[in-house]
Amino acid sequence: MAEPVTEKATVELTIDGKRVRAEQGEKILWAALAEGIAIPHLCAIKEAEPPLGTCRLCLVEVEGQGVVASCVESVREGMVVHTDGERAVALRRRAMELLLADHPLECKDCPKKGKCDFLQLSIAMKVKRPKNYRPFPREELPVDASHPRIIFDPNKCIRCGRCVWVCKERVGEVPFDFIQKGYEMRLTTFMDKPLGESDCTGCGECVEVCPVAALCFKEGG
Ligand code: FES
Structure with missing residues (x-):
């Protein structure tokens, strides 16, 4: 006999002023993307539980809670999320600058030239390597x-x-x-x-x- 289909519980939250329904336990990032609300992200994989949460490019602001990683934080009933809050945007940009400062930008000869998610995201975020950049003292590995x-x-x-x-x-x-x-x-x-x-x-x-x-x-x- 076929298993009865059980509907998953949902919650209602607000993202950038838009009322959104999402499955309970869903992460803010996926709930926003499903509604066409863009949040930068790089390390996130939807099935990853616990989420990787390493790049910090997906930071958003939650009223009453502060800045959170949207790929890590689950939706809650009544939650109010701002993807363009000043603090979250500044921290996202800083996270991207740090990544760029620690990455060899040899894009001209790179095998991922033209299809590098990292470069494309930095362009979309309008973030460049900081002018006062000094290379991190890393040993070059073979x-x-x-x-x-x-x-x-x-x-x-x-x-x-x-x-x-x-x-x-x-x-x-x-x-x-x-x-x-x-x-x-x-x-x-x-x-x-x-x-x-x-x-x-x-x-x-x-x-x-x-x-x-x-x-x-x-x-x-
Ligand atoms: S996408 Fe990397 S921390 Fe969220």
């Missing part, structure tokens, strides 16, 4: 081309965590993870071994979700 299909350039990684999540949760593999903490945190392969020596099957899900060129297909891959 590019890993050991895999037959995928090239891993850790220098381009913005530490969003999307590849780690898809490999683990969608594909059931763990070729990547983060090591160290804070400023020192970096994406690496299992045991820091070349990607070609890992269990990576080369399915390419990680390449699809990488918003920069940290993970790319080899030509013809």
Whole structure:
């Protein structure tokens, strides 16, 4: 016998003055996007629970609560959200500036040229690398081309965590993870071994979700 269809409970909230209904537990970001209300976002993956919440580009203001990451915060009955609050916008812009300051902007020769989500979002947000920018003192890491299909350039990684999540949760593999903490945190392969020596099957899900060129297909891959 067919299972009875149970309707999910919904809540009503206001986003930028528009009354919106969303499923209970839905994150503000997805509720807003479903209504055509744009909020910048980069690391968010709808199925990720808990959300990754790493890029801080999706900040919004909730009345009575303050600034929250919209991909992390769930909707509530009566909630009033402002996507263009001064503080949230300033913090989003700062988060983008910091990402840009820590990313090699070698876009001319980049394999993701023309399809880089990160660059496109920075243009949409009208944020550039700060004028007084001084490069973070990072050691340049070797590019890993050991895999037959995928090239891993850790220098381009913005530490969003999307590849780690898809490999683990969608594909059931763990070729990547983060090591160290804070400023020192970096994406690496299992045991820091070349990607070609890992269990990576080369399915390419990680390449699809990488918003920069940290993970790319080899030509013809
Ligand atoms: S999209 Fe929300 S923190 Fe990245």
